[in-house]
Amino acid sequence: MDxxxxxxxxxxxxxxxxxxPLMLAALGLLINEKSGVVNLGAEGMMLVAAIxxxxxxxxxxxVTFGFLAGALSGMLLAGFFALMTVWxxxxxxxxxxxxxxxxxxxxxxxxxxxxxxxxxxxxFEIPLLADIPFLGTALFKQHPMVYLSLFLCAGVAWFxxxxxxxxxxxxxxxxxxxxxxxxxxxxxxxLAALLFGGACCGLAGAFLSLxxxxxxxxxxxxxxxxxxxxxxxxxxxxxxxxxxGAYLFGGVTILTFHAQGLGVSIASxxxxxxxxLATIVxxxxxxxxxxxxxxxxxxxxxxxxxxxx
Amino acid sequence: MLKLEPxxxxxxxxSWMSPLLAVLLTVMCGVVLxxxxxxxxxxxxxVFFLEPIKDLRGWSEVGLKIAPLLLIAVGLAxxxxxxxFNIGAEGQLVIGAVAGGAVALALDxxxxxxxxxxxxxxxxxxxxxxxxxxxxxxxRDRFNANEILVSLMLVYVAQLLLSYLVHGALRDPEGYGxxxxxxxxxxxxxxxxxxxxxxxxxxxxxxxxxxxGWIYLAxxxxxxxxxxxGMAPLAARYAGFSARKSLWTSMLVCGALAGLAGTAEVLxxxxxLTPSVSPGYGFAAIIVAYVGRLHPIGVLFSxxxxxxxxxxxxxxxxxxxxxxxxxxxxxxxxLFSLLACDILIHYKLxxxx
Numbered sequence: 001m002d003x004x005x006x007x008x009x010x011x012x013x014x015x016x017x018x019x020x021p022l023m024l025a026a027l028g029l030l031i032n033e034k035s036g037v038v039n040l041g042a043e044g045m046m047l048v049a050a051i052x053x054x055x056x057x058x059x060x061x062x063v064t065f066g067f068l069a070g071a072l073s074g075m076l077l078a079g080f081f082a083l084m085t086v087w088x089x090x091x092x093x094x095x096x097x098x099x100x101x102x103x104x105x106x107x108x109x110x111x112x113x114x115x116x117x118x119x120x121x122x123x124f125e126i127p128l129l130a131d132i133p134f135l136g137t138a139l140f141k142q143h144p145m146v147y148l149s150l151f152l153c154a155g156v157a158w159f160x161x162x163x164x165x166x167x168x169x170x171x172x173x174x175x176x177x178x179x180x181x182x183x184x185x186x187x188x189x190x191l192a193a194l195l196f197g198g199a200c201c202g203l204a205g206a207f208l209s210l211x212x213x214x215x216x217x218x219x220x221x222x223x224x225x226x227x228x229x230x231x232x233x234x235x236x237x238x239x240x241x242x243x244x245g246a247y248l249f250g251g252v253t254i255l256t257f258h259a260q261g262l263g264v265s266i267a268s269x270x271x272x273x274x275x276x277l278a279t280i281v282x283x284x285x286x287x288x289x290x291x292x293x294x295x296x297x298x299x300x301x302x303x304x305x306x307x308x309x
Numbered sequence: 310m311l312k313l314e315p316x317x318x319x320x321x322x323x324s325w326m327s328p329l330l331a332v333l334l335t336v337m338c339g340v341v342l343x344x345x346x347x348x349x350x351x352x353x354x355x356v357f358f359l360e361p362i363k364d365l366r367g368w369s370e371v372g373l374k375i376a377p378l379l380l381i382a383v384g385l386a387x388x389x390x391x392x393x394f395n396i397g398a399e400g401q402l403v404i405g406a407v408a409g410g411a412v413a414l415a416l417d418x419x420x421x422x423x424x425x426x427x428x429x430x431x432x433x434x435x436x437x438x439x440x441x442x443x444x445x446x447x448x449r450d451r452f453n454a455n456e457i458l459v460s461l462m463l464v465y466v467a468q469l470l471l472s473y474l475v476h477g478a479l480r481d482p483e484g485y486g487x488x489x490x491x492x493x494x495x496x497x498x499x500x501x502x503x504x505x506x507x508x509x510x511x512x513x514x515x516x517x518x519x520x521x522g523w524i525y526l527a528x529x530x531x532x533x534x535x536x537x538x539g540m541a542p543l544a545a546r547y548a549g550f551s552a553r554k555s556l557w558t559s560m561l562v563c564g565a566l567a568g569l570a571g572t573a574e575v576l577x578x579x580x581x582l583t584p585s586v587s588p589g590y591g592f593a594a595i596i597v598a599y600v601g602r603l604h605p606i607g608v609l610f611s612x613x614x615x616x617x618x619x620x621x622x623x624x625x626x627x628x629x630x631x632x633x634x635x636x637x638x639x640x641x642x643x644l645f646s647l648l649a650c651d652i653l654i655h656y657k658l659x660x661x662x
Binding site: 040044084088090095097098101102103106108109222223226230233267270272276279280287288290293308 | 315476
């Protein structure tokens with residue numbers, strides 16, 4: 001194995017690993033936004049799911065239970081968000097922000113007893129494929145959740161553009177009143193979308209504390225929920241572009257870790273700024289063309305709908 | 310069944326009552342939470358609402374927390390009224406602390422000090438906060454970039470920048486390698502208001518700002534234009550009020566106030582630059598602004614409540630053996646409660662079969 005293969009392949013693997021939580025969360029948020037709801041609570045849901053998943057795994061010794069618990073906790077919070085915004089008609093932005101603040105506090109509170117615990121670093125590989133030179137290391141030694149997230153991405157794309165239910169969901173996001181007058185229950189559809197989004201954010205949070213780190217540190221999601229929100233805009237609400245964007249950001253994150261190893265002598269704090277700065281740059285580039293955003297953005301995004309009005 | 314019925318007109322009474330109800334609801338959630346965790350709810354209540362204000366020292370600590378919350382919340386009230394969703398005040402605070410702290414450290418050679426130099430440091434802090442806010446305003450204005458996400462991303466960047474500086478350029482060379490600057494000499498600290506306490510004149514500045522904020526929003530043409538732009542953008546455009554001007558004004562004012570709050574923390578209770586200059590004041594102030602009805606005087610009341618939450622959280626660690634993170638939980642619950650209670654402005658509850 002020559003030098004470039006032995007250094008580049010693990011970097012690609014790490015970038016995919018780092019991009020996976022972003023993709024999971026962004027796919028969930030994409031479905032939310034396609035139904036017309038912005039949930040700024042992504043960061044909070046991910047934090048709570050990260051500690052809940054971690055705690056359950058510590059006690060049950062099962063990563064699967066951890067992921068399930070993470071997804072459930074995300075759904076629970078998303079369900080509460082749906083009750084507030086969809087049924088009680090509270091402002092989506094303020095409610096999401098409240099969820100993020102609450103999640104930060106609640107996760108720190110729950111997590112006090114778990115600081116310093118760590119999980120066994122488990123290794124996975126796909127038989128045969130993992131033995132392929134270069135590609136084996138780069139692609140086929142990931143945690144099963146990474147492959148699951150790829151299926152999820154394909155599934156979301158198929159659902160949105162190839163199924164009737166996906167068409168209805170998009171209709172609700174574009175024009176809830178038309179969907180309502182055709183007899184669709186806008187509120188239930190939005191609830192379903194939000195629950196799915198909560199589950200995805202939950203999986204993303206659990207991935208961070210169970211696979212990526214794997215330990216619990218207060219505030220460990222470190223803005224990934226917000227970056228995932230930016231990703232949906234970056235992807236102009238297309239699942240395939242979410243995938244590209246997530247891995248791109250995963251790559252940026254990994255580069256910051258490995259830059260010193262590659263001979264770049266910049267302080268770690270400055271390198272750690274990169275994903276956040278990249279998010280800003282991406283938002284600026286994509287938002288410049290207001291018409292293009294308007295064309296792709298679900299028309300009712302952020303606006304509440306009440307059937308009697 | 311309990312039903313929500315639309316009111317013919319929004320209720321003015323409820324719009325005043327809702328913040329009080331929200332606080333009450335949060336307290337009730339707290340009682341339930343304490344009981345569920347096997348702590349005495351009564352002790353919990355007294356830790357949060359009686360102990361912090363039982364003596365002069367307690368009041369002074371509350372005042373110390375009110376100052377930054379009030380300053381930032383007035384700025385945020387102006388932003389939110391202009392429909393500019395700046396949620397990155399924490400970053401503007403941090404950069405203000407860096408700029409103000411760096412200038413104070415540069416000026417402080419141990420032999421001078423005094424009001425003029427302190428004022429220079431405060432001005433630098435305000436300029437720092439404004440500059441940080443200006444990034445968000447510029448990207449929103451010029452490139453239409455979402456101010457929620459940009460201002461929030463800049464919080465992380467600001468915190469990393471502070472960490473970088475206290476690990477490097479601003480680190481105390483005689484500090485045994487600890488990531489913090491040297492202590493400012495006492496001539497550079499804000500004058501103490503009440504002897505034997507930490508309460509400094511920041512609280513007076515904050516009260517003055519809150520009064521000025523009220524005059525700006527309620528009595529000035531510029532403030533009027535800004536609010537029309539927030540409430541009815543089309544009407545504002547028809548009247549020829551510039552949306553860009555509102556964006557820039559509100560962001561710069563908020564940045565300056567957050568920067569001032571940050572500098573006052575460094576020149577006040579902290580006395581040096583450390584990797585963490587704020588326990589989330591910039592985020593808590595968002596809640597303070599909403600609970601205070603985005604009113605520069607209303608935020609006086611809500612910043613008092615929020616200050617109690619902060620101190621209650623610290624006390625519950627020593628008195629009840631509960632982590633101080635409980636403050637964050639209550640902050641979230643308070644905003645949820647407010648949003649829920651606000652429904653009663655437009656709807657009334659009624660029983661129907």
